Amino acid sequence: MEEAAEIALTVNGETVSARVEARRHLVDFLRLDLGLTGSRLGCEHGVCGACTVRVDGAIVRGCLMLAVQADGADVWTIEGLSDAGEIAGLQDAFVARNALQCGYCTPGMLLTAAEMLKAGRRMTRPEIREFLSGNFCRCTGYHAIVDAIEAVMAERFRD
Amino acid sequence: MKAPRFSYVRPESLDSVLELLAEHEGEARILAGGQSLMPTLNMRLSEPRLLIDINRIDALKGISLEDGTVRIGALARHAEVLESPLAAEHLPLIADAMPHVAHVAVRNRGTFGGSIALADPAAELPACAVALNASFVLASTRGRRTVPARSFFHGLYETELAEDELLVEARIPAIAPGYRSAFMEFARRHGDFALAGVCCHARVEGCVLRDVSLACFGGEDRPRFAAAASAAAEGRAWSEEVKDAVKAALGGELEPEGTFHASAETRVHLAQVLAARAVDRMLAAG
Numbered sequence: 001m002e003e004a005a006e007i008a009l010t011v012n013g014e015t016v017s018a019r020v021e022a023r024r025h026l027v028d029f030l031r032l033d034l035g036l037t038g039s040r041l042g043c044e045h046g047v048c049g050a051c052t053v054r055v056d057g058a059i060v061r062g063c064l065m066l067a068v069q070a071d072g073a074d075v076w077t078i079e080g081l082s083d084a085g086e087i088a089g090l091q092d093a094f095v096a097r098n099a100l101q102c103g104y105c106t107p108g109m110l111l112t113a114a115e116m117l118k119a120g121r122r123m124t125r126p127e128i129r130e131f132l133s134g135n136f137c138r139c140t141g142y143h144a145i146v147d148a149i150e151a152v153m154a155e156r157f158r159d
Numbered sequence: 160m161k162a163p164r165f166s167y168v169r170p171e172s173l174d175s176v177l178e179l180l181a182e183h184e185g186e187a188r189i190l191a192g193g194q195s196l197m198p199t200l201n202m203r204l205s206e207p208r209l210l211i212d213i214n215r216i217d218a219l220k221g222i223s224l225e226d227g228t229v230r231i232g233a234l235a236r237h238a239e240v241l242e243s244p245l246a247a248e249h250l251p252l253i254a255d256a257m258p259h260v261a262h263v264a265v266r267n268r269g270t271f272g273g274s275i276a277l278a279d280p281a282a283e284l285p286a287c288a289v290a291l292n293a294s295f296v297l298a299s300t301r302g303r304r305t306v307p308a309r310s311f312f313h314g315l316y317e318t319e320l321a322e323d324e325l326l327v328e329a330r331i332p333a334i335a336p337g338y339r340s341a342f343m344e345f346a347r348r349h350g351d352f353a354l355a356g357v358c359c360h361a362r363v364e365g366c367v368l369r370d371v372s373l374a375c376f377g378g379e380d381r382p383r384f385a386a387a388a389s390a391a392a393e394g395r396a397w398s399e400e401v402k403d404a405v406k407a408a409l410g411g412e413l414e415p416e417g418t419f420h421a422s423a424e425t426r427v428h429l430a431q432v433l434a435a436r437a438v439d440r441m442l443a444a445g
Contacts, residue, residue, distance in 0.1 A: 001166040001209060022167035022210065025197070044160065045198035058267040064197040065268065066190075068167055069212060115263065118352070133349040134262025144438065 007071040012080025018042055020067040027051045027062035029070075038078035042098070042136065047101045049135030052108035053077050059115045078107035085116050089156065093148035102141035108135050113149045122153045162200035173298070173327075176213055179281055181300045181323045183209050189325060190214070191234060194261065194269040195277050213325070219272070224249060224333060231329045233272025237261070249333035252291060252360055256283040261344070261417040262350040270288045275311075276326045278318045278381065281345065281352035285312060286382035290340075290358035290374035293331040293405035299324040303380035312381040333336055337362045339444055343435040344377065347420065354378040354421045359437040364395045366442055369383050373405075373434060378415025378426035388434065405438070406431040430441075 011034060020029055030036040030053070042048035044063045051062035053054040054076040058087050080089045090113050093099070100106045109132070116131050117124065123131070137145060167190075170176045180187060186205040190196060191214065199205040213219060219234040222243050229249050231240065240246050241257040246282075260266060260274070260283050274284040275295060288308035295306050297320060308329075311319045320326060334340065344356030355377040361368040371389040376382040387408040395401045409431050417423040 003164055003166050003342060021164075023162040023164055023200070025162070025201070028161070043199050049262070049264065052264055055202045059264045061194070061270050062265050063201065064193050064265075066193070066197075066210075066212075068169075069190075069193075069214065112263065127164060130258075130261060130349050134264055155215070 004072070005068045009070050009073045010073060011075045012077060012083070013154065015108055018067075024067045025063050026053065026055075026060075026065045026070055026075070029067035030062065030075075032118050033067075036077050036079050038082075040104055040107060042104070044092055046055070047136070048104050048105070048113065049108045052111040052135065054081075054111060054115075059111050065076060081114060089152050090114065090117075090148065093152045094145070095142045097148040097151065099140060099144040099148040105135060105137045106137075109137065109145055113145075113152075116149060117152065117156065120157065122157045123150075125150060128153075160201055160203060160284050161199075161202055163206045165200075165207055166209045167212065168209065169215060171215060173216055173325075175216045176211055176216060176325060177298060177300045177323075179209070179211050180325060183211075184322045187211050188257070189276070191273040191276075192236065192269040192341075193273075194265050195273065195279070219327060222246060227333050227335075229331045229333050231271045231331065232439050233270060233276075233328055235271045237266035237269045237271065237274075238263075240398065241266060241268065250291070250331055251334055252342055252358055253284070253287050254333070255340065255342040256287050259283055259344055259346070259350070259353070259356075265350075271329060272326045274300075275317065275329060276317050276320060279352065280315060280382065281354075281377045281381050283342070283353070283356065283376070286356060286374045286376035287342070287361075288329060288331065289382045290360050290372050290386050291331050292372065293329050294325045295329055297321075297324045298327045299378060303327070305330070309384050310380075315380040317381075321349070334360075335362075335394070337364070339363050339441045340440040341444070343433040343437045343440070345433060353371050355426050355433060357430060357433045357437050359434065361392070361438075361439055361441070367395065368392045368397060368438070369394055375409070375430050375434070378413065378423070380416075383413070385409060385412055385434075399437055402435045405434055409434060 040050035042050035053062040187209040340360040344353035358374040361371040390407040391404040415426040
């Protein structure tokens with residue numbers, strides 16, 4: 001039983017191994033040890049959603065998971081999804097609709113929006129709002145974010 | 160803030176979890192989904208010496224049906240229960256409640272057993288377990304025991320669990336023919352903890368309710384089986400008069416704490432309105 005452990009995982013498709021303190025949460029590991037500063041820390045207790053990352057195919061609160069728990073996991077951050085082009089449509093729509101101002105919540109918003117698109121269907125505005133309810137934005141009032149996601153769904157999932 | 164220092168261990172078997180719990184009694188915490196434990200660590204409200212990560216113990220996973228009882232493993236994620244056809248068919252109350260449990264990213268990690276063991280008085284799943292008369296299997300190196308949900312919750316974050324015990328699974332009676340259920344809550348933001356909520360479960364004959372089980376949560380220090388309100392509806396045709404009797408009974412038995420989010424009176428009022436609506440919805444569902 002130790003206060004640190006060796007971990008090996010993939011981050012944005014690349015293999016990473018490191019020795020981490022047990023108390024280090026996943027986002028601190030990404031930001032401070034790997035230099036991937038796209039994932040943000042807002043509240044650091046699971047309320048704001050700025051730390052949202054994708055672990056083994058599903059979004060999680062990066063501040064509520066320890067780095068040691070990601071041993072063996074497949075982790076994707078805003079940097080990886082951005083470089084891979086997976087969220088290009090969402091990024092364009094966010095810009096077109098002014099769905100970001102200070103941008104602090106935006107990586108988390110995009111990760112959550114990308115998860116929404118995986119459902120493969122157009123959602124209603126109330127459904128989009130409900131899905132986004134775990135991500136705080138203090139600038140936009142959410143309306144433009146919902147607009148952007150709705151526009152991408154309308155484009156992608158034509159009836 | 161950052162979590163304090165602690166040691167971490169990820170055992171591969173249930174037996175080794177139980178041995179570790181016995182060995183480090185009182186100084187170790189179980190790490191399941193971490194959606195409530197991690198905030199308390201990050202805020203340094205909790206400073207355990209050791210975290211025992213149970214996430215890779217297969218014996219604690221899965222949802223299954225056996226002889227009219229649904230077994231939900233302690234490690235079943237909320238997202239897994241939400242998407243489970245078995246839960247949708249046999250535990251409609253829990254299927255109804257699950258979308259109200261936190262937010263997507265939290266549901267992807269948070270576990271059924273974690274929510275029960277934490278015993279947050281505003282959480283949905285403990286109240287569902289009370290309404291459905293579920294029981295919980297607790298294990299330690301001393302053996303196993305089964306505790307009814309209605310005597311498991313002792314108070315604010317206080318349960319029947321001893322320091323060397325692990326909640327292994329929930330056993331919940333599958334809904335029987337003729338029964339219906341409904342879940343309703345009021346929260347300030349979707350997915351946040353409720354100011355008040357109700358779980359309703361009964362056998363419905365026309366508009367007569369039998370074997371009524373009404374549970375309330377969100378205002379008191381633990382989920383409550385509302386015995387008086389359940390009795391007030393028992394065997395009677397649902398009417399304005401019965402509705403008023405249920406509301407009056409709730410007013411008599413609920414003793415919520417007021418906070419700056421809602422006074423005690425508001426919470427009682429919310430529970431009364433939600434209970435009446437839940438029964439309305441249950442009857443309309445036929």
